[in-house]
Amino acid sequence: MSEPLISARGLTKRYGDFTAVDAIDFDVAKGESFGLLGPNGAGKSTTMRIIAATSQRTSGTITILGRDPEEHGPQIRAHLGVVPQQDNLDTELTVTENLFIYGRYFGLSKKFVRTKIEELLEFAQLEEKRDVKVDALSGGMKRRLTIARALVSEPDILMLDEPTTGLDPQARHILWDRL
Known part of the structure; x- marks a missing residue:
C-alpha cells in the first residue's frame, strides 16, 4: 500500500x-x-x-x-488547490483573467493555462461569462469560479472549505457530479 x-x-x-x-x-x-x-x-x-x-x-x-x-x-502549497470559505477573487478582473493570472502564479506556461482555462470554463459552466468582470457575477457564479481557479494547477490535493455555499441546488448537484 x-x-x-x-x-x-x-x-x-x-x-x-x-x-x-x-x-x-x-x-x-x-x-x-x-x-x-x-x-x-x-x-x-x-x-x-x-x-x-x-x-x-x-x-x-x-x-x-x-x-x-x-x-x-x-x-x-504548490501541490494544493484550495477553495476557501469566502471567495477571494480579483473582482476588477474578468473571469478569464482571474484563471490566467492564478495559473501563472504557479509558473505554468501561457499555452497550458489557456488550454486549461477552456476546460475549466466548461466545468464551471462559465463559458458565456469569460470576458465579464467578477464584480458583475452572481454569488453562485463567483463560487464556481473560485472552485475552477483551485483546479488550474491540476493539484495533487484539492481542499474545499464549504464549497457549495451560495450555490443553488441544481448547481450544487452539478458540482458534486463533476468533482
Whole structure:
C-alpha cells in the first residue's frame, strides 16, 4: 500500500487555553474523498489551515505528500488547490483573467493555462461569462469560479472549505457530479 497523501497523528492546535483541534488522527489516500464534519467552532477550518501549511500545529504530527508542512510549506502549497470559505477573487478582473493570472502564479506556461482555462470554463459552466468582470457575477457564479481557479494547477490535493455555499441546488448537484 502506498503512503497516504495526508497523515495526522495526535494533531492538536491550541490558541492560548482554547483547544481548537484536539489530538485527531486520520489518513487520506490518493483518490480518496475525505471530509471534516462538525458544528461551527469544531476545528474544521483550523485543520484545513494546518494541512494547507498556513498555520502551525501545537503538537502531534502531520505529513502532506510525505513532507512536514512546517519545514516544507511552500513546496506543499504548490501541490494544493484550495477553495476557501469566502471567495477571494480579483473582482476588477474578468473571469478569464482571474484563471490566467492564478495559473501563472504557479509558473505554468501561457499555452497550458489557456488550454486549461477552456476546460475549466466548461466545468464551471462559465463559458458565456469569460470576458465579464467578477464584480458583475452572481454569488453562485463567483463560487464556481473560485472552485475552477483551485483546479488550474491540476493539484495533487484539492481542499474545499464549504464549497457549495451560495450555490443553488441544481448547481450544487452539478458540482458534486463533476468533482
